[in-house]
Amino acid sequence: MSETTGRKFALLPMLGHTKGKRSPVTCALKCDNACSGEVCNTSSNSYFRDIASATMSRRAALGFGAAGALAVVLGSAVTSAGTAVADGGTGLAAAAKDGFGKSKLQFTAIPSIAADVDTLTVPAGFTWQPVIRWGDPIFNDAPAFDINNQTAAAQEKQFGYNNDYTDILEVPGSKGRRAVLFANHEYTNENIMFPATMPAADVRAVGAAAHGLTVVELERQNKNKPWSYVQGAGLNRRYLNSTVYELTGPAAGSSLMKTIDDPSGRKIKGTLGNCAGGTTPWGTILSGEENFNGYFVSPGTSASDKRYGLTSSATARKWELDDPRFDTRNAGYANEANRFGWIVEVDPFDPTSTPKKHSSLGRFKHEGANVIVAESGHAVAYSGDDERFDYLYKFVSKDKYREGDRKHNMTLLSAGNLYVAKFTGNSPAAEITGTGAVPADGAFDGTGEWLPLVVDGASAVPGMSVEEVLVYTRLAADKVGPTKMDRCEDVEPSLHTGKVYVACTNNSDRGKAGKEGATEINPRNANRDGHIVEITETGDQTATAFTWNLLMVCGDPAQGDVTYFSGFPVDQVSPISCPDNLAFDSVGNLWISTDGAPAGIGRADGLFKVTLDGADRGKVEQFLAVPRDGETCGPIVHDDERTVFVSVQHPGEEGTFDAPNSYFPDYVPAGTTPARGQARAPRPSVVQVFRG
Ligand code: FEO
Ligand code: CA
Ligand code: CA
Numbered sequence: 016m017s018e019t020t021g022r023k024f025a026l027l028p029m030l031g032h033t034k035g036k037r038s039p040v041t042c043a044l045k046c047d048n049a050c051s052g053e054v055c056n057t058s059s060n061s062y063f064r065d066i067a068s069a070t071m072s073r074r075a076a077l078g079f080g081a082a083g084a085l086a087v088v089l090g091s092a093v094t095s096a097g098t099a100v101a102d103g104g105t106g107l108a109a110a111a112k113d114g115f116g117k118s119k120l121q122f123t124a125i126p127s128i129a130a131d132v133d134t135l136t137v138p139a140g141f142t143w144q145p146v147i148r149w150g151d152p153i154f155n156d157a158p159a160f161d162i163n164n165q166t167a168a169a170q171e172k173q174f175g176y177n178n179d180y181t182d183i184l185e186v187p188g189s190k191g192r193r194a195v196l197f198a199n200h201e202y203t204n205e206n207i208m209f210p211a212t213m214p215a216a217d218v219r220a221v222g223a224a225a226h227g228l229t230v231v232e233l234e235r236q237n238k239n240k241p242w243s244y245v246q247g248a249g250l251n252r253r254y255l256n257s258t259v260y261e262l263t264g265p266a267a268g269s270s271l272m273k274t275i276d277d278p279s280g281r282k283i284k285g286t287l288g289n290c291a292g293g294t295t296p297w298g299t300i301l302s303g304e305e306n307f308n309g310y311f312v313s314p315g316t317s318a319s320d321k322r323y324g325l326t327s328s329a330t331a332r333k334w335e336l337d338d339p340r341f342d343t344r345n346a347g348y349a350n351e352a353n354r355f356g357w358i359v360e361v362d363p364f365d366p367t368s369t370p371k372k373h374s375s376l377g378r379f380k381h382e383g384a385n386v387i388v389a390e391s392g393h394a395v396a397y398s399g400d401d402e403r404f405d406y407l408y409k410f411v412s413k414d415k416y417r418e419g420d421r422k423h424n425m426t427l428l429s430a431g432n433l434y435v436a437k438f439t440g441n442s443p444a445a446e447i448t449g450t451g452a453v454p455a456d457g458a459f460d461g462t463g464e465w466l467p468l469v470v471d472g473a474s475a476v477p478g479m480s481v482e483e484v485l486v487y488t489r490l491a492a493d494k495v496g497p498t499k500m501d502r503c504e505d506v507e508p509s510l511h512t513g514k515v516y517v518a519c520t521n522n523s524d525r526g527k528a529g530k531e532g533a534t535e536i537n538p539r540n541a542n543r544d545g546h547i548v549e550i551t552e553t554g555d556q557t558a559t560a561f562t563w564n565l566l567m568v569c570g571d572p573a574q575g576d577v578t579y580f581s582g583f584p585v586d587q588v589s590p591i592s593c594p595d596n597l598a599f600d601s602v603g604n605l606w607i608s609t610d611g612a613p614a615g616i617g618r619a620d621g622l623f624k625v626t627l628d629g630a631d632r633g634k635v636e637q638f639l640a641v642p643r644d645g646e647t648c649g650p651i652v653h654d655d656e657r658t659v660f661v662s663v664q665h666p667g668e669e670g671t672f673d674a675p676n677s678y679f680p681d682y683v684p685a686g687t688t689p690a691r692g693q694a695r696a697p698r699p700s701v702v703q704v705f706r707g
Pocket of ligand 2: 440441442454456457458459460461535
């Protein structure tokens with residue numbers, strides 16, 4: 016489509032393509048039609064060997080004192096301004112020392128909600144309101160949202176689109192009345208954001224400004240009142256495509272990172288495709304650059320282009336028309352796509368700080384990253400590569416965490432060892448039927464290894480330098496034989512137990528002709544509904560060996576799906592499909608948000624509590640469901656305040672501007688004029704759910 020014709024989304028080049036019932040809009044705009052293309056991992060690496068004779072005690076391997084580790088993790092931290100910062104914002108220390116307990120957040124599970132219901136459904140006795148919505152003004156000079164008069168200049172000063180990872184950290188000394196909210200903005204849905212009359216160049220400019228990250232201050236009267244955001248507050252910040260990130264670690268300054276705009280190979284403009292994230296023990300935020308390939312036109316012929324899904328096709332948003340760096344075939348920009356696909360770290364308490372991209376954690380489609388401090392003091396970060404048949408990674412810092420030394424701790428992700436996971440099952444291969452039926456020993460379980468990619472500053476991959484391993488991490492991992500997984504989304508360690516939870520969201524291609532079939536760790540062919548892996552490191556978190564088991568194999572038992580919930584009766588769980596983001600409450604329960612349930616079990620996406628301990632281990636209880644076409648992400652569970660936050664991403668994305676599929680969250684009635692700052696169009700929002 017010409018640049019000047021209305022806009023219209025020729026934008027959806029693959030419209031018509033879907034996997035199952037997945038929205039074609041999601042496929043095109045979020046993942047660059049990843050599922051329609053060939054699987055990026057065509058390596059012959061199949062590596063999962065089921066060893067029938069292997070036996071292990073799943074629980075015996077947790078050889079470290081979790082509470083002891085937590086004492087290290089949860090020491091106080093200090094901002095660069097010298098202000099004390101609450102660690103991680105989770106407040107888990109005391110509860111963790113007491114073991115699992117009863118949460119103050121008690122609720123009756125909601126029923127599963129139909130996928131076309133355009134409401135946010137919460138449990139009886141709870142209510143909800145948005146904390147901040149797409150377009151809400153962040154700075155004092157930001158205009159009120161006006162959907163019919165959008166400009167890039169306005170959007171740069173307003174909350175971005177499609178908020179995904181979210182966290183809320185209390186501002187020290189505020190007695191619980193002030194906090195900072197972080198949200199990233201994964202992608203844009205131009206088809207529902209902009210009027211059809213808007214010029215294409217303006218669509219591109221506003222869409223670009225709606226990407227990036229936001230930090231905004233929140234306030235409330237007291238702990239019993241809901242939060243509101245504060246326009247013009249001192250910590251408010253938008254991170255835009257023009258924001259400069261400092262690349263750290265061995266790839267910084269590498270010839271693989273230099274461009275005509277950045278001969279240093281250390282100063283990268285912008286962050287793209289931000290999906291999940293994590294909050295570090297030292298009070299910074301990590302965010303994962305995921306589907307960055309969809310923003311670049313590339314030759315598409317090299318092994319690395321193919322492995323990362325970079326092609327010569329025009330991109331969906333066509334930013335390459337405005338900025339030559341988005342076409343890596345342009346002179347001087349051959350390396351531009353190498354500058355994305357990293358873990359980003361930002362300091363939400365210092366609006367003048369330079370955000371970082373950490374090359375030590377490798378480059379792939381990072382869903383996010385979550386850090387725990389091992390008993391040894393090393394910071395350990397877990398991160399999944401969300402692509403069919405890609406891998407799970409672990410980073411172990413070279414230096415140790417220092418309690419209270421925030422400046423030092425903010426360097427920990429700059430140097431360390433990088434590993435990739437290999438899983439081995441303990442049941443006979445013949446018992447893994449591909450249906451999800453549990454094998455005869457009653458568990459999907461086994462052992463595993465963290466295979467080294469970088470150790471002590473040196474490459475552990477034959478024929479590749481450290482820089483090459485970190486920039487082309489997928490290619491490096493292919494050489495060492497890790498396990499091909501079913502799209503690892505969030506990976507999160509429990510601060511109660513040290514166990515690590517991995518959300519494998521689905522894999523439509525598992526078991527297809529020519530593709531790896533079901534194994535004990537990914538036990539279902541054409542895996543529609545996903546599963547959750549539970550890893551127990553052998554020793555402290557820096558160990559290179561682990562045991563594992565599946566916490567659950569998702570689905571809807573009432574529809575006849577073969578499911579597994581750690582032995583909990585399947586007729587007593589909320590149906591769940593396509594696990595995506597993970598969080599823990601203060602007493603150690605796991606919370607799971609989903610993305611894709613409409614295409615899985617045919618129900619709305621939602622947020623679910625999962626009991627991990629005691630007689631109810633494996634019990635799934637649905638807490639909320641999001642409006643039509645929406646995905647649930649960024650869960651924050653402040654159960655001590657009986658409050659939950661979620662990001663509602665891409666509500667109504669299958670509609671159009673003129674014929675919305677959702678009216679969330681303003682629900683302006685037809686025939687009435689939206690009030691100032693309201694819109695009839697759906698608006699991705701961070702939502703607070705509380706007693707009331
Ligand atoms: Fe953006 Fe892997 O979800
Ligand atoms: Ca087994
Ligand atoms: Ca996600």
